[in-house]
Amino acid sequence: MLAFTIRRALQAIGVLLAVGIIAFAMFRFAGDPVNQIVSLDTPAAEREQVRRSLGLDDPVPVQFVRYLAQSIQGDFGVSYQFRQPVSDLLAERMPATLELAICATIFSTVFGVLMGVYSGLRRDSFLTKVFQTVSLVGISLPTFLIGILLIYLFAVTLGWLPSYGRGDTVQIGWWSTGLLTVSGLKALIMPSITLGLFQMTLIMRIVRAEMMEVLRTDYIKFARARGLTTRAIHFGHALKNTLVPVITIVGLQFGSVIAFAIITETVFQWPGMGLLFVQAVQNVDIPIMAAYLMLVALIFVAINLAVDILYTVVDPRLRTTIRQPT
Amino acid sequence: MSVVQPVLSVRDLRVEFVTRRGALKAIDGISFDIAKGEVLGVVGESGAGKSVTGSAVIGLIDPPGRIAGGEILLSGMRIDNLPPEEMRRIRGKRIGMIFQDPLTSLNPLYRVSEQLVETIRTHTNLSSSAARKRAIDLLADVGIPAPERRIDSYPHEFSGGMRQRVVIALALCVEPELIIADEPTTALDVSVQAQIIALLKRLGREHGTAIMLVTHDMGVIAETADRVAVMYAGRIAEIGPVRDVVQNPLHPYAKGLMGAIPSLESAADRLVQIPGSMPRLSAIPPGCPFNPRCPYVFDRCRVERPEPIQQSEHRVACHLYDQSSVRSEAVA
Ligand SMILES: Nc1ncnc2c1ncn2[C@@H]1O[C@H](COP(=O)(O)OP(=O)(O)O)[C@@H](O)[C@H]1O
Ligand code: SF4
Ligand SMILES: [Mg+2]
Numbered sequence: 001m002l003a004f005t006i007r008r009a010l011q012a013i014g015v016l017l018a019v020g021i022i023a024f025a026m027f028r029f030a031g032d033p034v035n036q037i038v039s040l041d042t043p044a045a046e047r048e049q050v051r052r053s054l055g056l057d058d059p060v061p062v063q064f065v066r067y068l069a070q071s072i073q074g075d076f077g078v079s080y081q082f083r084q085p086v087s088d089l090l091a092e093r094m095p096a097t098l099e100l101a102i103c104a105t106i107f108s109t110v111f112g113v114l115m116g117v118y119s120g121l122r123r124d125s126f127l128t129k130v131f132q133t134v135s136l137v138g139i140s141l142p143t144f145l146i147g148i149l150l151i152y153l154f155a156v157t158l159g160w161l162p163s164y165g166r167g168d169t170v171q172i173g174w175w176s177t178g179l180l181t182v183s184g185l186k187a188l189i190m191p192s193i194t195l196g197l198f199q200m201t202l203i204m205r206i207v208r209a210e211m212m213e214v215l216r217t218d219y220i221k222f223a224r225a226r227g228l229t230t231r232a233i234h235f236g237h238a239l240k241n242t243l244v245p246v247i248t249i250v251g252l253q254f255g256s257v258i259a260f261a262i263i264t265e266t267v268f269q270w271p272g273m274g275l276l277f278v279q280a281v282q283n284v285d286i287p288i289m290a291a292y293l294m295l296v297a298l299i300f301v302a303i304n305l306a307v308d309i310l311y312t313v314v315d316p317r318l319r320t321t322i323r324q325p326t
Numbered sequence: 327m328s329v330v331q332p333v334l335s336v337r338d339l340r341v342e343f344v345t346r347r348g349a350l351k352a353i354d355g356i357s358f359d360i361a362k363g364e365v366l367g368v369v370g371e372s373g374a375g376k377s378v379t380g381s382a383v384i385g386l387i388d389p390p391g392r393i394a395g396g397e398i399l400l401s402g403m404r405i406d407n408l409p410p411e412e413m414r415r416i417r418g419k420r421i422g423m424i425f426q427d428p429l430t431s432l433n434p435l436y437r438v439s440e441q442l443v444e445t446i447r448t449h450t451n452l453s454s455s456a457a458r459k460r461a462i463d464l465l466a467d468v469g470i471p472a473p474e475r476r477i478d479s480y481p482h483e484f485s486g487g488m489r490q491r492v493v494i495a496l497a498l499c500v501e502p503e504l505i506i507a508d509e510p511t512t513a514l515d516v517s518v519q520a521q522i523i524a525l526l527k528r529l530g531r532e533h534g535t536a537i538m539l540v541t542h543d544m545g546v547i548a549e550t551a552d553r554v555a556v557m558y559a560g561r562i563a564e565i566g567p568v569r570d571v572v573q574n575p576l577h578p579y580a581k582g583l584m585g586a587i588p589s590l591e592s593a594a595d596r597l598v599q600i601p602g603s604m605p606r607l608s609a610i611p612p613g614c615p616f617n618p619r620c621p622y623v624f625d626r627c628r629v630e631r632p633e634p635i636q637q638s639e640h641r642v643a644c645h646l647y648d649q650s651s652v653r654s655e656a657v658a
């Protein structure tokens with residue numbers, strides 16, 4: 001178990017280093033950073049001075065190490081557009097994105113599991129067919145189209161929900177939350193559905209397939225032969241055995257949810273990191289792009305680790321290596 | 327014998343699997359009884375219908391299968407047509423079932439204690455601490471050392487033989503009248519097979535449990551069973567006291583099965599190979615299903631189905647033993 005954890009941690013560091021290299025390379029190859037800071041008519045001497053002050057005349061490996069060291073300390077440089085530290089900008093936008101991603105994940109997990117269990121148990125019912133149709137839509141329609149359709153229906157036509165923004169937020173320390181106001185909650189609904197629909201479909205299909213698979217196993221047959229109630233068999237014995245793949249999907253997809261939030265945030269003008277990133281791309285604001293890239297990579301890697309640990313909580317067989325067989 | 331009510335009584339049972347090509351008869355009219363404390367051995371080639379018979383008794387035939395006729399009585403009470411919820415209460419409480427593979431019979435995600443306590447509490451109104459105490463006693467009873475400590479282990483922390491003991495404890499935990507053991511040792515190491523069978527036999531004797539023991543192992547049958555049923559293509563070819571059937575089989579198929587057993591003592595003998603193979607359900611020949619492979623086949627066998635005939639203590643389904651059959655004297 002320890003060896004396993006160390007191996008995973010090393011892999012994680014490797015991934016982060018690789019992303020760090022890419023982020024660093026963006027600075028070197030996407031134009032001269034000095035040009036972004038000085039104006040067109042700045043004299044060459046002054047340019048040189050800016051260059052030196054930024055450390056851009058050092059050897060590339062030195063620059064890279066310095067960049068990494070600064071990034072680890074949360075110093076991602078200063079945004080070209082906003083002339084503000086990137087870390088401040090990200091910290092300001094992160095709550096919006098995380099709240100959206102978490103709501104989308106909760107939505108997709110709850111509905112995905114419910115629909116998956118139902119359609120795994122009642123394979124031929126009418127509702128199952130409805131779920132499958134919905135899931136087909138979730139898989140095949142692009143995210144932005146779903147968002148636009150929702151806006152058209154619930155914001156423009158019915159006027160029930162706001163079409164953009166986060167609504168009113170409440171500041172708790174540095175964290176701004178939309179979860180404590182009615183308008184904030186209303187504003188979360190459509191973006192969460194838009195962002196979570198694809199995962200919901202995925203989870204539903206996996207739970208359904210796993211459920212059907214598990215119900216055919218010998219231990220379910222034996223549980224029936226022991227006279228356990230249908231409820232105990234379906235929800236105690238079968239459902240628990242589908243949880244490992246569900247945890248995998250929910251966990252591993254959480255990184256994707258944050259990454260895909262770019263599209264949802266753009267459609268709903270959601271003031272999160274994704275929207276910040278899109279604006280950064282439009283304005284070639286390299287420090288923001290690089291920092292965003294590394295942050296998303298960090299989230300991916302952290303979640304991967306957490307998922308590996310969660311497995312062992314659900315499945316005792318994976319714990320054997322740390323236990324003494326008696 | 328007939329004065330005492332049998333624990334299990336199967337009367338002319340028929341089981342069909344409804345497929346696109348019509349209903350396939352997996353079990354085609356079988357009848358047998360098992361008395362209190364009696365072990366009925368069931369043998370026959372793979373696909374003969376042994377497992378389907380067990381599933382029918384416990385009310386768990388896989389779809390698209392269904393009972394198409396006959397009746398099943400448990401201590402005189404008809405159970406084949408009970409509502410699902412009532413049948414569920416009988417499963418595990420009055421009929422215990424043990425499957426072939428102990429490695430896959432236990433839910434890997436729950437402790438043995440959880441699975442035992444859950445089963446006990448489903449069928450009794452014991453408190454969970456009383457159920458746990460009962461579970462520990464049961465584990466001791468099936469020969470698991472240090473049960474107070476082992477009870478909270480997960481299934482994968484036991485060896486195959488020990489897991490099968492846990493499975494037996496689960497099947498017996500509410501003292502059923504009848505146990506159906508479907509090849510309970512096939513998946514086990516040869517060295518522990520005999521122990522498991524001995525355990526089953528001891529527990530059956532101590533509690534007066536009727537046991538239906540499906541096995542491929544003629545040695546096990548000879549040592550354990552009181553009576554034996556030889557199945558072929560969904561029918562019982564021959565049924566009778568174990569010594570008679572093993573030493574003096576009447577049905578040509580049973581003769582073939584028993585033919586190669588050198589002595590009752592050698593436990594490792596498997597069923598011998600009879601030339602040819604059992605027909606698929608969709609291609610069972612008319613008349614006697616064994617007729618394409620039977621060395622004694624005659625005209626009547628190809629057209630008329632042989633009905634079971636009582637011959638002293640055996641019951642045999644073969645035209646050779648029918649008095650009206652012209653050829654009956656020719657064989658002896
Ligand atoms: N779920 C099922 N669907 C269709 N046919 C089945 C099913 N289960 C069993 N059968 C058929 O029933 C017959 C008897 O099977 P079984 O009782 O498992 O044989 P065995 O004597 O080896 O235990 C076989 O021909 C098998 O193909
Ligand atoms: S009925 Fe005929 S074919 Fe069938 S076993 Fe007897 S002799 Fe053989
Ligand atoms: Mg079988």
